[in-house]
Amino acid sequence: MAEGIIRLNAADNVVIALSDLAAGSRPAGLDGPLVQPIPRGHKIATHALAKGENVIRYGQIIGQATAEIPAFAHIHSHNLGMAPHSDDYAIGADLRPVTPLPPRIFQGYHRADGTVGTRNYLGILTSVNCSGSVARFIAEAAERDPYLSALPGLDGIVPIVHQTGCGMSGSNEGYQTLMRTLKGYARNPNFGGILLVGLGCEVMQVPDLVGQGRLRPDGNFRYMTIQGEGGTRATIDRALGVLREMAQVAARARRAPVPVSHLMIGMQCGGSDGYSGITANPALGHASDLLVAMGGTTILSETPEIYGAEHLLTRRAVSREVGEKLLDRIRWWEDYTTRNEGEMDNNPSPGNKRGGLTTILEKSLGAVAKGGTAPLSGVYKFAEPITTPGFTYMDSPGYDPCSVTGQIASGATMIVFTTGRGSVSGYKPSPCIKLATNSEMYGRMKEDMDINCGDILDGTSIEEKGREILEKIIAVASGERTLSEQLGFGGAEFVPWQIGAVM
Structure with missing residues (x-):
């Protein structure tokens, strides 16, 4: 991180603006002045890029230059398009066992079938x-x-x-x-x-x-x-x-007291921006790792929003069967969008793009950060009961209310939701914790955002913020009301996934 910009990986040929930067300014870390104004959260070329050259963020391909891009210029929809993404799925290659942590306790409602x-x-x-x-x-x-x-x-x-x-x-x-x-x-x-x-x-x-x-x-x-x-x-x-x-x-x-191993947390992102993959998503990923290390279960979803980053998940699969299940869902989505005259790259919304995201590859690489580093223990269809503890995946659309509906049907007793633009929603019967990706939006929408992750850009570590999120999860699980609950959300967000013809 330097004043005004951040580089996320040594291999990147872009940096991210941390504030609105004026044309002609020269942020520390760049070798020349900016060609044009750069909005906060948006990408800046670190050197000149030829047409067709891969653009790298997070150390991964997020697209190809659709025109020649001068050094220190704005990179966005006008000069960046989709590129072939990695199919080096290498199932299980990056599998690392979780070191168990001592269990934490929350106060929950014990049910007859052993769930809480x-x-x-x-x-x-x-x-x-x-x-x-x-x-x-x-x-x-x-x-x-x-x-x-x-x-x-x-x-x-x-x-x-x-x-x-x-x-x-x-x-x-x-x-x-x-x-x-x-x-x-x-x-x-x-x-x-x-x-x-x-x-x-x-x-x-x-x-x-x-x-x-x-x-x-x-x-x-x-x-x-x-x-x-x-x-x-x-x-x-x-x-x-x-x-x-x-x-x-x-x-x-x-x-009554019960170990957090009985918690099942649905993880979501909505209204994402250029900071989502830098602050709130990796912080939630660290909280997920902590919870999994204590025996809990977390659920990543939104298949159109992991497209192009699925190789980062298959490489952590606990078995070939689990990895192939995820790839089966990717292939199903490719067929589903084709027969419905859609495309997988239509996912970044206008709000996402205003926040600095360009291609689905870029969005997906930030979105999978919510899954932390724990092994991928299971892959499930939409609303299928989740029976495997640990970090899991449930197939769903990227449309947040629909995706959360599936997670709750699969057993999620809480939702943790990251947002950069300011998504407001709640999901009865499961409380929803909102994580703001940037301090500006958090300050503007404090009545809706439970935790500010924007202070990661001011020096708070990902690990420290992850521990803060875990403490909030335990408190809410024990009865503390989230802001969306206090506002009365949850009466309009049940959205089952409608597949097939309406007749």
Whole structure:
């Protein structure tokens, strides 16, 4: 790091601006003046680059120059495009065992199946969009109910509504994905009980959901259909009575000490910028390593946002089978985007680009930093139950609410979310910790950001910030409310992945 810029790897032919730099200025570490103004978070060529020459950041290829680039010029979308990325997957070549750390303790809700929750909600889960409004009516009536509103020991009653469940095939990949998602939410240990509400005539039939195995081992599960109950008002009245019974059971749960090996953390990044791969993402990666060393489980996702960096994960796979599972998901996505007339490089959003990111290769190399250095112990489909402890991967779109929905369905009891532009969201029933990648945005959005990682650019070490994140994880797992919880987020972010035709 020098005044105004940072070089991330000795092999890089770019440096990153740490503040807005004026044309003609000469930051320490560069051999000449800047050709043009450089916005903070953006890339600067360290020497002249020929058209077609690879651009290197993090010691990895992030694209090719699409025109001749003078020394000390701005490198961005106008002169940088995609390039062939590494396919040196070398499964297991960089596998390094984790040195176990003494376990830490948090205060969690012990469930009948051995899992441990960080929250204690009652959920009103819907099989189809057609029952979504009634689920909300039930939740609103429950808030007004004197008994339910006064009952201690519950974090609240959450309607889980969505846009699908009908107008779809009853047997294809999309149907199976939705089935896994709904079942996963019903079983998430942050719920102390689940009421499933359907319409009655939808493709995703309530009896099919219920009949594929016991949805909750504690038995605190009920279901009904609006048509079967005789309409909206009758369903609300019946549901209130059922919720009173379920609440009595759920409210008996009490927090008790348990090792952090029972934590399952979903890791996300959204509204990324040029600092994401420098500050918050590697800091979260260090926290992930610490948690894994204590026996916990972390989940990396967003397959379009690891594209071009998947070789960094396969090289840490614990087995050939695990590495090949990840590559299978990459190949599935290449086919999926092709048949839907998309492309894998369309992922960086306008906000990402304003923050300094250019190609998906650059974004992906920063995004995988959230995964730390621990071995990759398992790869799972969207919403598939995660049964392997350690650092894992769950396939998902890069769209944050959808990706988090899959992680929670897979068992995540907390989400840690890095952002550079300032993403605001929450994900009931799992609390969400927000990490700011830069101090400017943190200062502007303090009411939404739980931790500032921008001070890494001022000298705080990645390891120190990782330990701070771990302490926050333990505190939130034990009941401390995140800022997104305090603001009331979580009622609109359940977004199952819709695969296939809407008919």
